[in-house]
Amino acid sequence: MDQHLGQRLRQQFDQLTPNEQKVAGFILDHFDDIAVYSGADLARLSGVSKATVSRLFRRLGFASFSEVRQHARELRYHGVPLVTDSKALGSGLERFQRHFERERNNLHQMxxxxxxxxxxxxxxxxxxxxxxxxxxxxxxxxxxxxxxxxxxxxxxxxxxxxxxxxxxxxxxxxxxxxxxxxxxxxxxxxxxxxxxxxxxxxxxxxxxxxxxxxxxxxxxxxxxxxxxxxxxxxxxxxxxxxxxxxxxxxxxxxxxxxxxxxxxxxxxxxxxxxxxxxx
The missing domain is CATH 3.40.50.10490 (Glucose-6-phosphate isomerase like protein; domain 1)
Incomplete structure (x- = not known):
């Protein structure tokens, strides 16, 4: 597997512009949730323009933010523990039912x-x-x-x-x-x-x-x-x-x-x- 987004950010951090470093720092601090955010979310939460976010991802080798999100899902497939859906666990009794259904599906497939x-x-x-x-x-x-x-x-x-x-x-x-x-x-x-x-x-x-x-x-x-x-x-x-x-x-x-x-x-x-x- 090629270097993932977090590794690329750390490797190139010193070469980024100050605004790009703001986005990079936010992503590294919230890496588990990267697949949950949109490009506009990253711009707003980092205090930069959407153009800055797009420029950063192009510098890192991604054509678009949708490609970044697909990259995050692939990381999860390969075993990197990422939260790809902030609402996936559910709440209350629902979380137990969701957990049970996933466990049952795994056993059935096996x-x-x-x-x-x-x-x-x-x-x-x-x-x-x-x-x-x-x-x-x-x-x-x-x-x-x-x-x-x-x-x-x-x-x-x-x-x-x-x-x-x-x-x-x-x-x-x-x-x-x-x-x-x-x-x-x-x-x-x-x-x-x-x-x-x-x-x-x-x-x-x-x-x-x-x-x-x-x-x-x-x-x-x-x-x-x-x-x-x-x-x-x-x-x-x-x-x-x-x-x-x-x-x-x-x-x-x-x-x-x-x-x-x-x-x-x-x-x-x-x-x-x-x-x-x-x-």
Missing amino acids: LAAIDAETFDALIEALDRAPEVLVIGYRNGYPPALHLRQQLMQVRPGVRLAPLPGQSLGEELTGVSPGTLAIVMGFRRRAHGFSNLIEQLKGNGLETLLIGDPTLAAAGVSPTWQLECPLDSVSAFDSYTSVMSLINLLSNALLHKRLGEGRARIDAISDAYSGLDELA
């Missing part, structure tokens, strides 16, 4: 996109793999940690990578072919994400990629890919569909190996008691 036969093949791979390596960077790390915690109650040989403060090189060296790598890949992915998927495949690992719809532009081809919409009513992404998918995968694996899974859960509960770890 589940409707999963083919039953593909899902069964994935659970079979989760069951037979000698080891499962769960990988998550940035906002993919919390769901990766949760998935590892669920799977390790059902089967042995589940590892998380990278560990805090560490890199992946050591984790991938010596991993045996047949290992199943589960990679969390949500928008604003770390640099080199595509190389990671190719490296895993080159090492003979089966790969499950769990991500959002922006994966379509990532140009990767894992063994399996499951998409989880992250849309919310406002700026911050929702990971409800991701956590629901983790629950579905974990439960399906437990029922696939119910005898071994029950025995392992009992053994873990005994260990909790022996160590007096839980209240």
